[in-house]
Amino acid sequence: MLEIKDLHATVAGKEILKGVNLVINAGETHAIMGPNGAGKSTLSYVICGREGYEVTAGSVIFKGKNLLAMTPDERAGAGLFLGFQYPVEIPGVSNMNFLRTAVNSQRRYRGQDNMAAGDFLKLVRLKAKELDMDPDMLKRPVNVGFSGGEKKRNEMVQMAVLDPVLAVLDETDSGLDIDALKIVAAGINRLRSPDKSILMITHYQRLLDYVVPDFVHVLAAGRIVKTGDKTLALQLEEKGYAGLNIAENAA
Amino acid sequence: MKLYLDNPEIAVNFEAVKAVLPGADQDRLNDRRRHAITSFSETGIPGPRLEQWKYTNLSFLAKENYPIAAKAEQSDEIRQYFDQSYITAIAGPVVVFVNGYFYPDLSSLPTEQGLDFSVFSQNPEAFYQSLQPSAGSSSLNNLNRALVTDGYDISIAADVTLSQPLQIIHIATSGTNMQSVRSRARIKFGQRSQATIIESFIGADDTRYWFHMVSDVILDRGATAAFAQFQVQGKKALHMTEFHSRLSDHARFNHVSLQLGAELDRSELINSFSGEDADISLSGAYLGRLKQSHDIVTRINHDQPHCRSRQLFRGVLDKGGKSAFQGKVVVARDAQKTNADQSNKTLLLDRGAVANAKPELLIYADDVKCSHGATVGEVDPDQLFYLRSRGLDEIAAKGLLTEAFVSEVFDDLEAGPVAEKFRKYTADWLRKEEMS
Numbered sequence: 152m153l154e155i156k157d158l159h160a161t162v163a164g165k166e167i168l169k170g171v172n173l174v175i176n177a178g179e180t181h182a183i184m185g186p187n188g189a190g191k192s193t194l195s196y197v198i199c200g201r202e203g204y205e206v207t208a209g210s211v212i213f214k215g216k217n218l219l220a221m222t223p224d225e226r227a228g229a230g231l232f233l234g235f236q237y238p239v240e241i242p243g244v245s246n247m248n249f250l251r252t253a254v255n256s257q258r259r260y261r262g263q264d265n266m267a268a269g270d271f272l273k274l275v276r277l278k279a280k281e282l283d284m285d286p287d288m289l290k291r292p293v294n295v296g297f298s299g300g301e302k303k304r305n306e307m308v309q310m311a312v313l314d315p316v317l318a319v320l321d322e323t324d325s326g327l328d329i330d331a332l333k334i335v336a337a338g339i340n341r342l343r344s345p346d347k348s349i350l351m352i353t354h355y356q357r358l359l360d361y362v363v364p365d366f367v368h369v370l371a372a373g374r375i376v377k378t379g380d381k382t383l384a385l386q387l388e389e390k391g392y393a394g395l396n397i398a399e400n401a402a
Numbered sequence: 403m404k405l406y407l408d409n410p411e412i413a414v415n416f417e418a419v420k421a422v423l424p425g426a427d428q429d430r431l432n433d434r435r436r437h438a439i440t441s442f443s444e445t446g447i448p449g450p451r452l453e454q455w456k457y458t459n460l461s462f463l464a465k466e467n468y469p470i471a472a473k474a475e476q477s478d479e480i481r482q483y484f485d486q487s488y489i490t491a492i493a494g495p496v497v498v499f500v501n502g503y504f505y506p507d508l509s510s511l512p513t514e515q516g517l518d519f520s521v522f523s524q525n526p527e528a529f530y531q532s533l534q535p536s537a538g539s540s541s542l543n544n545l546n547r548a549l550v551t552d553g554y555d556i557s558i559a560a561d562v563t564l565s566q567p568l569q570i571i572h573i574a575t576s577g578t579n580m581q582s583v584r585s586r587a588r589i590k591f592g593q594r595s596q597a598t599i600i601e602s603f604i605g606a607d608d609t610r611y612w613f614h615m616v617s618d619v620i621l622d623r624g625a626t627a628a629f630a631q632f633q634v635q636g637k638k639a640l641h642m643t644e645f646h647s648r649l650s651d652h653a654r655f656n657h658v659s660l661q662l663g664a665e666l667d668r669s670e671l672i673n674s675f676s677g678e679d680a681d682i683s684l685s686g687a688y689l690g691r692l693k694q695s696h697d698i699v700t701r702i703n704h705d706q707p708h709c710r711s712r713q714l715f716r717g718v719l720d721k722g723g724k725s726a727f728q729g730k731v732v733v734a735r736d737a738q739k740t741n742a743d744q745s746n747k748t749l750l751l752d753r754g755a756v757a758n759a760k761p762e763l764l765i766y767a768d769d770v771k772c773s774h775g776a777t778v779g780e781v782d783p784d785q786l787f788y789l790r791s792r793g794l795d796e797i798a799a800k801g802l803l804t805e806a807f808v809s810e811v812f813d814d815l816e817a818g819p820v821a822e823k824f825r826k827y828t829a830d831w832l833r834k835e836e837m838s
Binding site for chain 2: 199200201202222223224226227228232233235238239241242243244248249252253254256257260292309313
């Protein structure tokens with residue numbers, strides 16, 4: 152599904168990723184943890200093609216294609232989804248209009264016709280309900296006036312509607328209270344299937360109690376320094392990065 | 403340095419055409435036209451050294467002459483502009499002017515009780531009144547009085563609420579190249595009357611015509627007036643309008659406009675209060691590209707206490723587009739408790755576009771609330787990436803953000819055919835950009 156080899160990337164001339172290697176197979180759920188400044192968000196932005204993140208070496212292959220040669224929208228069309236740590240507010244664009252445009256843009260990319268209006272409405276309402284989102288929020292401008300938790304929930308509604316094959320979730324758990332966390336986790340678990348993969352970036356083990364990963368990686372100073380199963384996250388929670396001989400601020 | 407530019411040909415041309423101007427059989431009308439051309443000739447064409455005209459250079463009018471356009475024959479072209487402009491979802495009365503002349507074939511005059519409507523060419527008295535000189539008239543207003551061919555007069559009786567909006571459509575055909583089209587309007591809202599007037603300005607692409615119109619609107623005590631204007635002139639047109647409003651106690655005046663046509667576009671909105679507790683709201687969007695220039699000039703004279711004014715203008719400029727927003731608010735010494743708000747933002751889609759913003763607040767009273775804000779900026783990169791990460795390509799993402807930016811102007815409009823028309827024109831403009 153996703154194969155990252157010796158990935159180096161700089162932001163404003165400063166090297167943040169210093170040789171990341173990571174393979175995610177179909178059906179797998181991976182979690183990346185790591186101290187602040189390790190390069191976790193940078194990795195997610197490089198995968199999704201944000202401007203200002205320059206890849207200086209290495210490769211990222213997604214479903215056999217060179218991901219780095221694609222624009223952000225082509226990546227989305229190919230089935231990639233980024234759950235933002237800080238979802239962006241877009242005044243003047245309703246959630247519904249935004250979602251409809253996104254769905255149909257991706258369908259065009261895949262050579263499909265626009266979704267019928269009725270089907271789309273039904274789909275969005277269902278997904279909003281599954282994620283316990285007030286249907287009125289669908290009519291409101293994207294993320295404008297939403298609380299931190301509502302924004303994250305909105306990300307999950309988008310993910311559910313867009314139905315990606317690989318979801319990269321950047322601290323989707325931050326800003327959520329425990330009830331919201333359970334709802335969001337259920338949303339992520341609904342996406343899990345043998346042909347889909349998830350990459351979760353998180354600070355805390357808490358989310359991993361509800362979305363149990365197949366692999367846990369520790370990213371520090373721009374490299375993956377340790378890989379294990381879910382018990383690695385528990386060790387980290389218990390002993391901290393220092394306890395596992397991982398420098399807090401290596402970057 | 404000269405502030406005004408001379409073009410002696412204009413007065414010469416006036417002498418040549420005065421005998422064939424509409425209403426030339428009436429001496430008192432001729433006298434007023436003569437008075438107007440004299441007043442005009444005393445000053446001339448406003449030059450770029452005049453502060454108000456620094457963003458719109460009319461120097462070419464000192465050399466180019468725009469003789470009065472002729473009446474047009476029936477044509478598919480006219481029908482097409484009509485169909486594009488007439489909002490069928492509203493239906494109702496519509497008044498059409500083609501090349502500056504009332505065009506009865508496509509018009510259906512209002513007949514509602516309490517509404518007195520006439521076109522100048524059929525109402526000599528109203529025509530005569532509309533040519534009345536007024537102190538402080540602009541030179542182009544004087545030129546308009548001298549040469550105007552037709553226009554309309556509306557008077558709404560006290561306590562009448564019109565059941566349907568009135569639509570007015572001004573068309574300039576492809577036969578008007580290097581010619582001028584002039585119109586005037588006088589509109590009087592009686593006490594507590596209410597009406598909506600929708601006005602469209604449309605014309606042939608690849609035809610350089612000079613459209614000029616002056617409107618005078620008076621609102622009596624407690625009247626409510628709503629104006630919606632669509633400027634979708636041809637790509638090479640010169641479009642200039644002067645819109646005056648005067649509000650009595652408790653009156654409400656709402657003017658919303660969309661400017662997306664013409665090569666040179668100048669829209670002046672000049673407003674004042676003659677009574678207390680009245681409201682003025684001006685809002686508009688201007689969209690420009692490819693050698694287009696939009697110049698929006700607003701003036702609000704707060705001469706009376708306890709009045710409110712609100713201005714909201716949004717511009718979008720693509721490659722080659724130019725704009726200016728000059729918004730002046732004057733609060734007189736006695737106009738206490740004035741509340742005046744002004745906001746102007748312009749979005750640049752291309753680094754080569756030029757936006758000017760000139761807010762001017764002159765406040766002589768001490769117990770007032772006045773604010774203004776002006777920004778010029780580009781599409782927000784975070785918003786752009788967010789949309790692209792969801793699958794929208796760059797053009798679609800920018801289009802959606804641009805539409806959202808402009809939509810603030812139309813958000814206050816009641817949902818319905820007028821708001822839809824604004825949105826459709828805007829969306830069409832943005833789609834054209836995709837192809838260019």
